[in-house]
Amino acid sequence: FQRILVAGGAGFLGSNLCRxxxxxxxxxxxxxxxxxxxxxxxxxxxxxxxxxLIRHDVTEPLLLEVDQIYNLACPASPPHYQYDTxxxxxxxxxxxxxxxxxxxxxxxxxxxxxxxxxxxxxDITPQTESYWGxxxxxxxxxxxxxxxxxxxxxxxxxxVQEGVDTRIVRIFNTYGPGMHPHDxxxxxxxxxxxxxGDDITLYGDGSQTRSFCFVSDQVDGLIKMMNNxxxxxxxxxxxxxxxxxxxxxxALCIELTGSKSQLIQLPLPGDDPKQRCPDITLARxxxxxxxxxxxxxxxxxxxxxxxxxxxxxx
Amino acid sequence: FQRILVAGGAGFLGSNLCRxxxxxxxxxxxxxxxxxxxxxxxxxxxxxxxxxLIRHDVTEPLLLEVDQIYNLACPASPPHYQYDTxxxxxxxxxxxxxxxxxxxxxxxxxxxxxxxxxxxxxDITPQTESYWGxxxxxxxxxxxxxxxxxxxxxxxxxxVQEGVDTRIVRIFNTYGPGMHPHDxxxxxxxxxxxxxGDDITLYGDGSQTRSFCFVSDQVDGLIKMMNNxxxxxxxxxxxxxxxxxxxxxxALCIELTGSKSQLIQLPLPGDDPKQRCPDITLARxxxxxxxxxxxxxxxxxxxxxxxxxxxxxx
Ligand SMILES: NC(=O)c1ccc[n+]([C@@H]2O[C@H](COP(=O)([O-])OP(=O)(O)OC[C@H]3O[C@@H](n4cnc5c(N)ncnc54)[C@H](O)[C@@H]3O)[C@@H](O)[C@H]2O)c1
Ligand SMILES: NC(=O)c1ccc[n+]([C@@H]2O[C@H](COP(=O)([O-])OP(=O)(O)OC[C@H]3O[C@@H](n4cnc5c(N)ncnc54)[C@H](O)[C@@H]3O)[C@@H](O)[C@H]2O)c1
Ligand SMILES: O=c1ccn([C@@H]2O[C@H](COP(=O)(O)OP(=O)(O)O)[C@@H](O)[C@H]2O)c(=O)[nH]1
Ligand SMILES: O=c1ccn([C@@H]2O[C@H](COP(=O)(O)OP(=O)(O)O)[C@@H](O)[C@H]2O)c(=O)[nH]1
Ligand SMILES: O=c1ccn([C@@H]2O[C@H](COP(=O)(O)OP(=O)(O)O)[C@@H](O)[C@H]2O)c(=O)[nH]1
Ligand SMILES: O=c1ccn([C@@H]2O[C@H](COP(=O)(O)OP(=O)(O)O)[C@@H](O)[C@H]2O)c(=O)[nH]1
Numbered sequence: 001f002q003r004i005l006v007a008g009g010a011g012f013l014g015s016n017l018c019r020x021x022x023x024x025x026x027x028x029x030x031x032x033x034x035x036x037x038x039x040x041x042x043x044x045x046x047x048x049x050x051x052x053l054i055r056h057d058v059t060e061p062l063l064l065e066v067d068q069i070y071n072l073a074c075p076a077s078p079p080h081y082q083y084d085t086x087x088x089x090x091x092x093x094x095x096x097x098x099x100x101x102x103x104x105x106x107x108x109x110x111x112x113x114x115x116x117x118x119x120x121x122x123d124i125t126p127q128t129e130s131y132w133g134x135x136x137x138x139x140x141x142x143x144x145x146x147x148x149x150x151x152x153x154x155x156x157x158x159x160v161q162e163g164v165d166t167r168i169v170r171i172f173n174t175y176g177p178g179m180h181p182h183d184x185x186x187x188x189x190x191x192x193x194x195x196x197g198d199d200i201t202l203y204g205d206g207s208q209t210r211s212f213c214f215v216s217d218q219v220d221g222l223i224k225m226m227n228n229x230x231x232x233x234x235x236x237x238x239x240x241x242x243x244x245x246x247x248x249x250x251a252l253c254i255e256l257t258g259s260k261s262q263l264i265q266l267p268l269p270g271d272d273p274k275q276r277c278p279d280i281t282l283a284r285x286x287x288x289x290x291x292x293x294x295x296x297x298x299x300x301x302x303x304x305x306x307x308x309x310x311x312x313x314x
Numbered sequence: 315f316q317r318i319l320v321a322g323g324a325g326f327l328g329s330n331l332c333r334x335x336x337x338x339x340x341x342x343x344x345x346x347x348x349x350x351x352x353x354x355x356x357x358x359x360x361x362x363x364x365x366x367l368i369r370h371d372v373t374e375p376l377l378l379e380v381d382q383i384y385n386l387a388c389p390a391s392p393p394h395y396q397y398d399t400x401x402x403x404x405x406x407x408x409x410x411x412x413x414x415x416x417x418x419x420x421x422x423x424x425x426x427x428x429x430x431x432x433x434x435x436x437d438i439t440p441q442t443e444s445y446w447g448x449x450x451x452x453x454x455x456x457x458x459x460x461x462x463x464x465x466x467x468x469x470x471x472x473x474v475q476e477g478v479d480t481r482i483v484r485i486f487n488t489y490g491p492g493m494h495p496h497d498x499x500x501x502x503x504x505x506x507x508x509x510x511g512d513d514i515t516l517y518g519d520g521s522q523t524r525s526f527c528f529v530s531d532q533v534d535g536l537i538k539m540m541n542n543x544x545x546x547x548x549x550x551x552x553x554x555x556x557x558x559x560x561x562x563x564x565a566l567c568i569e570l571t572g573s574k575s576q577l578i579q580l581p582l583p584g585d586d587p588k589q590r591c592p593d594i595t596l597a598r599x600x601x602x603x604x605x606x607x608x609x610x611x612x613x614x615x616x617x618x619x620x621x622x623x624x625x626x627x628x
Contacts, residue, residue: 085471089464093407118451132450137432137463138470138482138549149451150403150464156452157399168452235452 001050003027003066005108007058007099008073010037012178013113013171016215017070017222018042022051029066033057036075040313041178058095059087062102068226069110071099074148076115078141078269079184085143092147093154100158103165111167111226112155114235116276117145118170125243126279129170129235139271152235159233167232169225172239172278176215176298177305181314187212190250191299191306194259204268206247209275213240214298217291224287232286239278240291249295256299315364317341319380319422321372321413322387324351326492327427327485330529331384331536332356336365343378347371350389354627355492372409373401376416382540383424385413388462390429392455392583393498399457406461407468414472417479425481425540426469428549430590431459432484439557440593443484443549454584466549473547481546483539486553486592490529490612491619495628501526504564505613505620508573518582520561523589527554528612531605538601546600553592554605563609570613 004021008014009030014037021028022045030042031054045051056062058073073095074088075081081088096112103110119127120135135145158164175187182188193200221238244252250263283289293301318335322328323344328351335342336359344356345368359365370376372387387409388402389395395402410426417424433441434449449459472478489501496502507514535552558566564577597603607615 085475086468089468089471090411093464097404120446132434132448134446136446137466142467143471146460146464146467150407150460152451153456153460154400154403157403157457161399 001026002068005029005031005064005066005069007031007069007071007095008037010034010039010041011072012180012183013174013215013218014072015041016176016178017072017219018045018051020219020223022048026050028052029054029064031056031058032073036077036080036180058098059090061098063105064102065106066108069099069103069108070113070222070226071095071110072113077184081144082140088143089147092151096151096154100154100164104158104162109165109167109226110155111169111222112151113222114152114168114170115148116170116172116237116239116278117141118149118152120145121271121273122275125275126241126277127237128279129237129282136271140269141271165231167225168234168236169222170235170237171218172213172237172276173210174213174215174218176302178215179302181306181309181311186210186246186249187302190253191257191303194253194257194261195303195307197259197261199264200250200254200261202246202250202263202265203272205265206250207245208272209243209245209277211240211243211277212295212298213238213291214293217293221283221287221289224289228287230286236282236286237278237280238283238289239280241278241280242295243275243277244295252296252299256296257303315340316381317379319343319345319378319383321345321383321385321409322351324348324353324355324367325386326494326497327488327529327532328386329355330490330492331386331533332359332365334533334537336362340364342366343368343380345370345372346387350391350394350494372412373404375412377419378416379420380422383413383417383422384427384536384540385409385424386427391498395458396454402457403461406465410465410468414468414478418472418476423479423481423540424469425483425536426465427536428466428482428484429462430484430486430551430553430592431455432463432466434459435585435587436589439589440555440591441551442593443551443596450585479545481539482548483536484549484551485532486527486551486590487524488527488529488532490616492529493616495620495623495625500524500560500563501616502620504567505571505617508567508571508575509617509621511573511575513578514564514568514575516560516564516577516579517586519579520564521559522586523557523559523591525554525557525591526609526612527552527605528607531607535597535601535603538603542601544600550596550600551592551594552597552603553594555592555594556609557589557591558609566610566613570610570617
């Protein structure tokens with residue numbers, strides 16, 4: 001077994017990752033400041049002998065002895081990362097810096113969860129890792145996009161200059177059980193609205209596209225990347241290449257919940273990317289990874305999770 | 315008069331800016347860690363009652379009472395910013411953060427010297443401020459380019475969220491008296507080589523272009539931006555829109571020095587932009603600024619400076 005630190009481990013992806021790693025018998029330290037994550041997300045793990053929960057903010061340095069570090073600490077949903085944009089920038093930059101310094105000190109491998117947002121509003125589709133992106137440095141999404149881009153640069157430089165064993169994954173939109181019901185991202189919004197019979201809030205005309213990866217596939221990808229045999233440092237895209245318009249997604253959510261909800265149109269937020277679809281050739285080749293859960297099946301599981309959720313607790 | 319902090323004030327641009335501000339009667343504090351700047355650059359100002367020199371690293375917070383802050387602290391030449399890439403990233407990010415926090419505390423206006431490098435290897439020419447750029451997040455220039463991009467984001471967010479009065483200038487290649495002879499940038503290299511009769515080192519075939527702004531024009535632009543009547547926060551391009559190939563520049567340096575130097579070709583460094591030319595429509599309109607010194611005249615002054623320099627002191 002390995003001693004593994006998961007920064008941001010109480011969040012949506014982090015808690016799913018911790019669960020897998022704990023079940024695989026590793027010694028897992030989950031670090032979080034509980035900004036968007038909750039203790040509830042990992043309540044089934046608390047008390048297990050190979051799981052530990054630490055309240056800590058990644059913008060502060062820390063010292064631990066571990067073998068692997070997954071850095072997921074960063075709000076991922078636009079309303080959350082826009083709540084305090086300066087803090088988001090500090091979390092991205094200083095979080096990456098502190099995890100890399102820690103990795104350097106204790107010779108641990110460090111994996112960064114970057115994002116498809118580094119491609120911005122892409123001119124090419126699907127997006128390959130060699131594409132440099134089309135990102136607004138001074139717009140409403142910049143605190144997240146530029147924070148993630150510069151954290152990739154930090155990862156590159158700690159590898160090249162400081163000799164740290166690094167990995168970068170570019171995560172494309174991921175969903176599934178464990179999402180926060182008021183997270184603000186499209187799948188949680190649409191399912192919550194459909195289940196409640198509320199209007200489905202389409203931003204813009206709904207013709208923009210996204211590609212949705214189910215959480216178990218994403219967690220597989222992260223673990224394969226951390227342990228990939230050729231030590232490929234990335235960046236490698238991890239996402240599901242099946243692309244849907246947001247309008248198609250809304251229709252599917254209504255169909256699968258049997259809801260009577262109506263679509264309403266709200267203004268499109270600034271700099272909202274028009275398309276997003278990963279080219280996963282590199283992940284197939286280097287990690288022998290591809291997604292196995294498609295949207296309809298994944299949505300069914302996610303709807304079951306949201307339907308069973310005690311909404312009074314959020 | 316104003317109390318003005320110039321971070322990176324002992325460098326090439328900073329020392330020229332300090333000189334202008336001191337001569338205009340302001341109270342100037344020059345802050346520097348002397349990584350690429352030298353005390354010699356401001357030796358004529360030391361001892362003047364309205365000039366003060368502080369040894370400080372912008373990656374550390376500091377507290378002062380000032381009205382205006384110019385943040386120029388960052389190595390600008392590729393060999394210098396690549397000397398310690400992690401430090402360059404820290405300087406860009408933490409330097410911007412600390413200057414903005416200081417500006418917030420003492421209600422000072424803060425100007426960031428960003429760069430044409432935020433456009434990367436641009437797909438459009440000339441580059442307008444609305445262009446989002448074509449930058450490699452994980453290449454040999456990324457520590458500088460992404461560091462500067464994210465510092466622009468910090469400036470935006472401190473303006474929008476924290477209410478700090480900010481300005482962003484995107485500086486295009488600037489040269490003139492005060493440059494370090496071993497700075498590594500093209501104009502200092504070519505003139506030093508031409509004066510010594512050494513080979514002129516052309517990287518690549520010399521067909522890449524740059525636009526060169528004389529330092530006095532640049533200093534005018536920075537001061538006009540800091541004090542612009544409409545409080546336009548920028549970013550605004552400041553540079554000379556006359557574009558030259560690097561081969562043309564070499565020929566001009568040989569001609570003006572009357573040198574017998576030969577051109578030799580060396581490999582083109584990675585990610586070297588193929589073209590760079592500012593669109594200065596916005597500076598003309600908002601600042602009533604345009605450059606007044608053209609390349610031939612500026613080179614003559616710069617050659618006179620390098621010829622008179624005591625090379626044993628560097
Ligand atoms: N889910 C996606 O679709 C997606 C897509 C691209 C990238 N990512 C990246 O994956 C990571 C996890 O995303 P998620 O969907 O689980 O988001 P999330 O918001 O559910 O989880 C983020 C976790 O990090 C914690 N955190 C935030 N700031 C912190 C700080 N300063 N110190 C310590 N902990 C902090 C939060 O409390 C939360 O538990 C993020 O880095 C995100 O950018 C996610
Ligand atoms: N000259 C150009 O062509 C050009 C073009 C684009 C942008 N810029 C920007 O203008 C600014 C000044 O450039 P320059 O040409 O004068 O470069 P320079 O290297 O001569 O000056 C930079 C100064 O900052 C100081 N410095 C560096 N790191 C520091 C730190 N951590 N703490 C305190 N001081 C530090 C250096 O010692 C030096 O005095 C830089 O921010 C640069 O990125 C310059
Ligand atoms: O983008 C953000 C915004 C806030 N926080 C943290 O979340 C907690 C609550 O922040 P909030 O601003 O809601 O409250 P306050 O700072 O006033 O306690 C604090 O530890 C913040 O540092 C965070 O990690 N990321
Ligand atoms: O209630 C919502 C939430 C999001 N969106 C759209 O769905 C897409 C995905 O948004 P999300 O916030 O989930 O992630 P993003 O990929 O934009 O970061 C974007 O085009 C949003 O404008 C929407 O139409 N309605
Ligand atoms: O990109 C850099 C590299 C170095 N330095 C500073 O310049 C000084 C000398 O650095 P160097 O690495 O040459 O020597 P050392 O750190 O070993 O003293 C130190 O204060 C560094 O922090 C800097 O500001 N920017
Ligand atoms: O000795 C030199 C130094 C630079 N260059 C080229 O001149 C251009 C400007 O280089 P510089 O380092 O001055 O600034 P940049 O604009 O690339 O940051 C680039 O294409 C360099 O490859 C060159 O041909 N010979």
